[in-house]
Amino acid sequence: MSYSKQDLKDLYDGKLPWPKIKEIMSRPKDDDRFEKYVEILQERLPWKEKILLPIGEHLYIVQKGAERIVKCDCGHEFGDYRRNWKLAALVFVRDTKETLEEIYPGTKCPWPELCEVREFYCPGCGAMLKVESVPVGYPIIFDFLPNLDAFYREWLGKPLPTSQEPRDMSNEVTMAWRAKHT
Amino acid sequence: MTKRKGLGDGGKTLKQMLEENRRLLKETGCYAGITKPHALKDDPIKAELFHSRIMSSLIAGRETCKQVSGSPYVREVAELCMGLYTPEGDNVVQSTGIQVHVRLMGDNITWMIENNYEEDVGIHDGDLFLANDPVIAGVHAADCYDLLPVFWEGELVAWVCTVIMEMDIGAVSPGCMPCTAVERAGDGMKFDCEKIGTNDKIRRDFEIRIEIGLDLADLFLLDRKGAVAANIRIREDMKDMIREFGLDYFKKALKELIEEERRSQIARIKQRTIPGRYRDIVPFEIYMSEAPASWLPARKDSIRLIPMQMDILPEGRMVLDFDGIGEWGWHAYNPTPKALWGGLSICVVQTLSYDGRANLGSLLPCDIKTPPVDSLFNPSQIKKLATGNPWPAMIDVFSLWCGMLGTSFYMRGFREETFNYVSGSGWQLAGYDQFGNKRPMLAGGPGTFGAGATGVCDGVDTGGWVATPETDVGNWEVWELFMPEMYMSRMLSLYSVGYGRYRSGLSMPTMDMLHRLTVGITSGALGAAHDRIIPNIGLFGGYPGGKRNSFLIRYHDFQDTVNKRLPLVHEIGHPKEFLNYPYADIKYFNHMPPCMEVLDKDVFVCDNSSAGGLGDPIERDPALQKADLDSGLTNEEISRNMYCIAVNYDEKTREWKVDEEGTKKLRAAKRKERLSRGVPVEEYWQKARQRLLEKKLDPLLIEGYRSSMKLSEGFTRDYKDFWALPNDFGF
Numbered sequence A: 001m002s003y004s005k006q007d008l009k010d011l012y013d014g015k016l017p018w019p020k021i022k023e024i025m026s027r028p029k030d031d032d033r034f035e036k037y038v039e040i041l042q043e044r045l046p047w048k049e050k051i052l053l054p055i056g057e058h059l060y061i062v063q064k065g066a067e068r069i070v071k072c073d074c075g076h077e078f079g080d081y082r083r084n085w086k087l088a089a090l091v092f093v094r095d096t097k098e099t100l101e102e103i104y105p106g107t108k109c110p111w112p113e114l115c116e117v118r119e120f121y122c123p124g125c126g127a128m129l130k131v132e133s134v135p136v137g138y139p140i141i142f143d144f145l146p147n148l149d150a151f152y153r154e155w156l157g158k159p160l161p162t163s164q165e166p167r168d169m170s171n172e173v174t175m176a177w178r179a180k181h182t
Numbered sequence B: 001m002t003k004r005k006g007l008g009d010g011g012k013t014l015k016q017m018l019e020e021n022r023r024l025l026k027e028t029g030c031y032a033g034i035t036k037p038h039a040l041k042d043d044p045i046k047a048e049l050f051h052s053r054i055m056s057s058l059i060a061g062r063e064t065c066k067q068v069s070g071s072p073y074v075r076e077v078a079e080l081c082m083g084l085y086t087p088e089g090d091n092v093v094q095s096t097g098i099q100v101h102v103r104l105m106g107d108n109i110t111w112m113i114e115n116n117y118e119e120d121v122g123i124h125d126g127d128l129f130l131a132n133d134p135v136i137a138g139v140h141a142a143d144c145y146d147l148l149p150v151f152w153e154g155e156l157v158a159w160v161c162t163v164i165m166e167m168d169i170g171a172v173s174p175g176c177m178p179c180t181a182v183e184r185a186g187d188g189m190k191f192d193c194e195k196i197g198t199n200d201k202i203r204r205d206f207e208i209r210i211e212i213g214l215d216l217a218d219l220f221l222l223d224r225k226g227a228v229a230a231n232i233r234i235r236e237d238m239k240d241m242i243r244e245f246g247l248d249y250f251k252k253a254l255k256e257l258i259e260e261e262r263r264s265q266i267a268r269i270k271q272r273t274i275p276g277r278y279r280d281i282v283p284f285e286i287y288m289s290e291a292p293a294s295w296l297p298a299r300k301d302s303i304r305l306i307p308m309q310m311d312i313l314p315e316g317r318m319v320l321d322f323d324g325i326g327e328w329g330w331h332a333y334n335p336t337p338k339a340l341w342g343g344l345s346i347c348v349v350q351t352l353s354y355d356g357r358a359n360l361g362s363l364l365p366c367d368i369k370t371p372p373v374d375s376l377f378n379p380s381q382i383k384k385l386a387t388g389n390p391w392p393a394m395i396d397v398f399s400l401w402c403g404m405l406g407t408s409f410y411m412r413g414f415r416e417e418t419f420n421y422v423s424g425s426g427w428q429l430a431g432y433d434q435f436g437n438k439r440p441m442l443a444g445g446p447g448t449f450g451a452g453a454t455g456v457c458d459g460v461d462t463g464g465w466v467a468t469p470e471t472d473v474g475n476w477e478v479w480e481l482f483m484p485e486m487y488m489s490r491m492l493s494l495y496s497v498g499y500g501r502y503r504s505g506l507s508m509p510t511m512d513m514l515h516r517l518t519v520g521i522t523s524g525a526l527g528a529a530h531d532r533i534i535p536n537i538g539l540f541g542g543y544p545g546g547k548r549n550s551f552l553i554r555y556h557d558f559q560d561t562v563n564k565r566l567p568l569v570h571e572i573g574h575p576k577e578f579l580n581y582p583y584a585d586i587k588y589f590n591h592m593p594p595c596m597e598v599l600d601k602d603v604f605v606c607d608n609s610s611a612g613g614l615g616d617p618i619e620r621d622p623a624l625q626k627a628d629l630d631s632g633l634t635n636e637e638i639s640r641n642m643y644c645i646a647v648n649y650d651e652k653t654r655e656w657k658v659d660e661e662g663t664k665k666l667r668a669a670k671r672k673e674r675l676s677r678g679v680p681v682e683e684y685w686q687k688a689r690q691r692l693l694e695k696k697l698d699p700l701l702i703e704g705y706r707s708s709m710k711l712s713e714g715f716t717r718d719y720k721d722f723w724a725l726p727n728d729f730g731f
Helices: A005-012 A018-026 A033-044 A097-101 A148-155 A170-181 B014-028 B044-068 B102-114 B117-122 B204-213 B217-245 B247-272 B337-351 B391-412 B476-482 B558-563 B622-630 B636-643 B660-677 B681-693 B699-711 B713-723
Strands: A050-054 A059-064 A067-072 A077-080 A090-094 A115-121 A128-135 A144-146 B080-085 B091-094 B128-131 B143-152 B155-165 B194-198 B276-287 B301-312 B318-321 B366-368 B426-432 B438-441 B485-487 B510-514 B520-525 B549-555 B584-589 B596-598 B603-607 B647-650 B655-658
Touching: A005 A033, A033 A050, A033 B391, A050 A148, A050 B391, A090 B660, A090 B681, A115 B660, A128 B276, A144 B391, A170 B681, A170 B713, B014 B102, B044 B080, B044 B091, B044 B155, B044 B217, B044 B247, B080 B102, B080 B217, B091 B102, B091 B247, B102 B117, B102 B128, B102 B143, B102 B155, B102 B337, B128 B217, B143 B217, B155 B217, B155 B247, B204 B217, B217 B247, B247 B391, B276 B391, B301 B391, B301 B699, B337 B366, B337 B391, B426 B510, B426 B603, B476 B485, B622 B636, B622 B647, B622 B655, B636 B647, B681 B713, B699 B713
Parallel strands: B318 B366
Antiparallel strands: A050 A059, A059 A067, A067 A077, A090 A115, A115 A128, A144 B276, B080 B091, B080 B155, B128 B143, B128 B194, B143 B155, B276 B301, B301 B318, B426 B438, B426 B520, B485 B510, B510 B603, B520 B596, B549 B584, B549 B603, B647 B655
């Protein structure tokens, strides 16, 4: 089972009518999807670092020298993928009725004393990368920490040249902030 | 002929078979120790025929049940499903219908075996068992499981099970899924794998108990008869299959179907997802301070945090962990660890195992870590608690789980499979209906939520209900016959949407006017954990749908309003203006309205919102927005403010036109605004940390964090680490 790159491009670009999308959904899945997906995305990027994993609409984990970093398609770099990229983003927090009502007017507005809506932007291009709606005081969520080596080695059968332990290193960032501010 | 020692294979007892099955799974990692399945592979055509014969028998049984039952829950909402199980209680095939109970029905069989039913109660050909107690296995008491053993020449070779959701279970008013039950006694009737009949016939004394104990006894008994008829039909089909395929093949094939599906599920996980750690948070808002509870400790408001983590492991397994979840409470919303499998079952079938082969094997590669003792998901006092409606937290948890899995599909390139859903809450009612009968009333049509956006197109309008598609718009006319209500509105709400490059579907608020009700009370019908905190279901820069609401409209003088030909309320309209209707009081309620009296011509409004959008809204294709504008699915205000798309209405051609230059300017300005409004996260972190140090949080949240920290050292450590709080910090 396989699709042409053009079929997949049309799928990703929203050019396929619903019946065709449904057909793709109902059929057995194509085993080479990931490789073609990455090829399509890589061709569209203005920079050359190899995509290891697309992790959102604009974000990619890429191989940069010996490092694996998160990078926006605009070129902005967020650092090691094992540190929550959100910590290196810009954030606008909607925590007042006034700012929440810009999105959720009137009765659709959550209660600011209980709920805050965090918008994370790319400092390079201003793209909104993630909207996080959480109880006030909840830590910024590290949505996803991949096990890249297991993925490439055990699932794709194409081990990466070097390996890294998929260890959450986000606390190093907040500890550094603490040292700076106290 | 010598007497059999046990009912099972080769004279083994069912308990011996169960223990052996578990041992083999543990030792080999394969279901029933089947390391080299061959019975199905040796003859694929025969195997396909075998599976499809079982499936068609189950579906035919389901149709049989629908014809016998008179309940709109069976006929209109399709809250029923049939399954075939091994003698040990492992699901092999299930029919179409609600896919929650794959494992739970089998858990009841397993429980019977573990509790020595084979000797103490007796399991015979034609015995009818009934179960609905979540303390054993289940989600809520309204889901009744009818269980029937299949015998062949004295050997128990399988079980047939049917689940039906009942409208009346004898619970405290308003009944069915009572939010007012805070102790077990309020839940209504419980059947703990009770033998309710023999020789294929329901016992008369059981019927008498139902006739006296339930307001809707006729429907309950008709459902039992429907379930028993279906089960018998399926049982006889299975006997025909044994005659045709042979007993040996029948037994081997049942087991291999499970092992085959286990392997397929691992293959799907490896083919479609990315291994790693996924995290999210579900807050559960519980507002009970005004609840008319006889057990007074129940009367309190609280928020419970449910942090969730899914690890997809390199071996293709998925592990769910709820460490950090807060404590249980005196309310009807405490699920058991087993009940969580119900939530996972339905979502696994909707997202991964949708090829008709779903069975226990679909769940074997999954694991749910036992939640902390005395948490919301694992109360040690469960036998004393109400379990009338543990759905809200589970529904929100598995909504976010679908989002996690959708994220994984997206990263792997299967953007078309990205999906999430949201649930909502409504009203339930008890009182004297239009026929003068006092009874509980819960309409089954609130499933009108907009589905989450996919990675390749907008979400489906009113298509987001994950349980059964039958409720997506709902056949309201049937409910008008069954309930003392008239439906006043069928309008999509433009403001329900989760905005994004692809938007969620639109939701359809419901407005039910009580009509010919005499004496009535109402309370919430809870289908979601969230109310004032919107769930975290936007993907990659898409917003979650907005806040959900319940309203009660009471006309100042309904007849006078009609006589004067003044407008009645028919739609939500703009959310800033809805409450300003001059001819009635419109009162807002959270998702847990207290029990209150209602009057004829009062109107219930459920204004639930949609699931999440996907991607940055200002990257939405203007052509999609124009199509929405021309279809009346959005307006100029939303186009400008949310998507930064400038549009004008052309009076001559009577269509919307996109101002491309204006759109470019709006979008450039929005990016500029973000870059100036947004601050480095470090700055936000410092400010938020200071707020925590000063404990300037709403008391409900302080209590919620305290509750989670009480049960979990891991959560406490992670929380303090993230905010770099001192070791002695506590709420």
